[in-house]
Amino acid sequence: xxxxxxxxxxxxxxxxxxxxxxxxxxxxxxxxxxxAAHQPDEGxxxxxxxxxxxxxxxxxxxxxxxxxxxxxxxxxxxxxxxxGAALAALAPVYWLGL
Numbered sequence: 001x002x003x004x005x006x007x008x009x010x011x012x013x014x015x016x017x018x019x020x021x022x023x024x025x026x027x028x029x030x031x032x033x034x035x036a037a038h039q040p041d042e043g044x045x046x047x048x049x050x051x052x053x054x055x056x057x058x059x060x061x062x063x064x065x066x067x068x069x070x071x072x073x074x075x076x077x078x079x080x081x082x083x084g085a086a087l088a089a090l091a092p093v094y095w096l097g098l
Contacts, residue, residue, distance in 0.1 A: 005071050010063035011078045014056035018085035021052040025092050034096050049093075053086060 005011055028045045060082055067075035092098070 005063070005067045005074045005078050008063065008067070010059045010066065011082075014059045014063075014082045015085045017052045017056045017059075018082070018089040021049050021089040022085075022092070024052075025049060025089065025098070029092065029096065029098075034098075046098075049089075053089065056082070056086070 024045060060079070063082075064075065064079060067078070
């Protein structure tokens with residue numbers, strides 16, 4: 001199995017999970033508003049968000065173990081994309097104080 005590391009599921013699945021978490025957060029805030037999002041009970045959306053972010057960690061670890069020695073430059077670029085996507089998903093939570 002050779003080729004570009006970005007074509008591997010362990011490379012793009014974490015990015016897709018982060019983008020799904022970001023889209024879910026933004027759509028939730030757009031629908032219920034920021035004030036309504038500040039509830040004592042976190043709700044299903046917050047739990048799904050947490051599962052999406054935590055669930056990508058095994059994929060990222062697998063990708064790093066498999067590709068960092070085979071193609072270090074490309075692997076670091078993919079890891080940077082994965083971290084950037086996760087930070088993008090966390091940004092609205094931080095800025096809106098959710």
